[in-house]
Amino acid sequence: MIEMRSIHKTYKRKNITTEALKEINLQVEEGDIFGVIGYSGAGKSTLVRLVNYLERPTGGKVIVDGQELDKMSDSKLRAMKKQIGMIFQHFNLLESKTIFDNVAIPLILSKKPKAEIKKRVMELLEFIGLSDKAKSYPKELSGGQKQRVGIARALASNPKILLCDEATSALDPQTTQSILQLLKRVNQEYNITVMIITHEMSVIQEVCNRVAVMEAGEIIEQGSVLDVFGHPQHPTTKSFVQTVIHNNIPESVKRTLKQTDNSRVFRLEIQGDSASEPIVNQLMKNYEVEVNILFANMTEIQETTLVIMYLQFEGAGNDVEKAIQFLVEKGANMEEVTA
Template sequence: MTMIEMKRVYKTYKRKNVATEALKGIDLEIQEGDIFGVIGYSGAGKSTLVRLVNYLERPTSGQVIVDGQVLNDLSDSQLRAMKKQIGMIFQHFNLLESKTVFDNVAIPLVLSKKPKDEMKKRVMELLDFVGLSDKARSYPKELSGGQKQRVGIARALASNPKILLCDEATSALDPQTTQSILQLLKRVNKEYNITIMLITHEMSVIREVCNRVAVMEAGEIIEQGSVLDVFGHPKYPTTKNFVKTVIHNSIPESVKRTLKKTENSRVFRVEVKGEVASEPIVHQLMKNHEVEMNILFANMTEIQETTLVIMYMQFDGEASAIERTLQFLNEKGAGIEEVVE
């Protein structure tokens, strides 16, 4: 089931007769249960995009559809009801310093006029879920950054939302705390079956928790798909630059400088993933194929519990022997791309 959909969405800001296009023809689908990451550099349009989902911003044109409802067509009262199904956590926590942790988490329930007994039960259940049941009477100034973000997550979950929006939710945290918050978001997704839309400029965050990703540049989505596919086959320079921050996937310059090529040598980028990555493919190549083989570069990483191996291999031999070698790799399900320089 599609939980969030955008159809040809444009957003233009006008100030002093100067128009700025923040979003340009966005088409996007996020399925129920996804942890969907949106990544891009500053000014790419990420935050504008996420603010359209809960209608903090309205599109200049195009449709925003949430849980089957076209937000453009809803009345103000219908929008208020819809927004209760959408929680949001922020980069800088947005907690009220004058209120206790308990009272901060309870804010959505107070606004919904829930009975006190029901409210207390729900708040304590959520504080236990995020590991802060002993901090109910503490104030935000007494908490660490990670604890503050856990309070923010508990508050966002208070009204039992179907969707959780995360706008740079970990960028103010240190790496160890970031890891713990990402693991908590995974639990939220799994145990509450909440669809998560996560905005970030950190590819490591995408790798850690997301199953799908969209890459933004200058108000457009330039690339989207499963995290495994986008990491394995980045097509655009921006995506390649992001992927390089977490996966070294190109031949080092020092290797290029010393590379010796002959008339019969060819270089290929070879990608294997899943169970195939654990097979002795290199051994089989050396044993059964009449080519000289040189591994110029290799890297192994794990994405969404799937192993991804990227190798740059130089084959030297007769053309027919190299073709048989490539056929063997194809039969193994490897992705192959010849490197021509």
């Protein structure tokens, strides 16, 4: 649905050149909720503005729904942009217009019949749970309600893609949760591909199925959310993941570890149904090893349970190897941790 090939974006101001994006390659499939995360200045907002050509790349290709945007005529590009909705951090509602009129703006600009506009706007206000606010004004709404109106307005022209640029950053945690659940409904009920720009890993955890991590204008890591959360490779990714999943042995525990010739420490990761099985209990019952649970954490990502544990094994080498093989057969990913 969205593809970027070898994208570069350079700004030149007062003889100063800034490279905002460097060799960006990513692909967002139809039906994805794709997250792009990075700290301020990473280039993520520039990247999302390339999707609807609010910004044009200095080099590379942007392909949307199978069409290269740089090869499209102005009229075709305008038609394509109608298939891409966008919501913003600060809502961008017109304070002098009612909620009904704010949602209707894209339809009015497209010169749709009044009856069609009324039907579509009321349908969307019902969908976002604000049908009773049609005659209200933005100043009468809470931040969460304003963002819901922004989502309804973005959906008015029946887009195939919804871009969300820090859409929850101005909201409190409870309201953020409700907006993310609404975006999930948009994705599932309207079959709209969603691209979310954020600096909050909790947003990625809650709704996204795939993620790209950005730093200094580059994508440093990307993949399924489960893979990236379970096996972060880059230090920046690890830093983001640790804001929502504590996946390291506490230093206080490390200091008390007994090091012996027969002692080995492993990082164990289990996903899905296997996470609910008492495999550590089975291990201790059936194998001649002592098992010390140093650390354990369970979290849910995309309705899949992810368990990360650090286990210390005490026993003869062959017995430990048999225990490890048992865990692997049960679906655990094992990685030995050395001091």
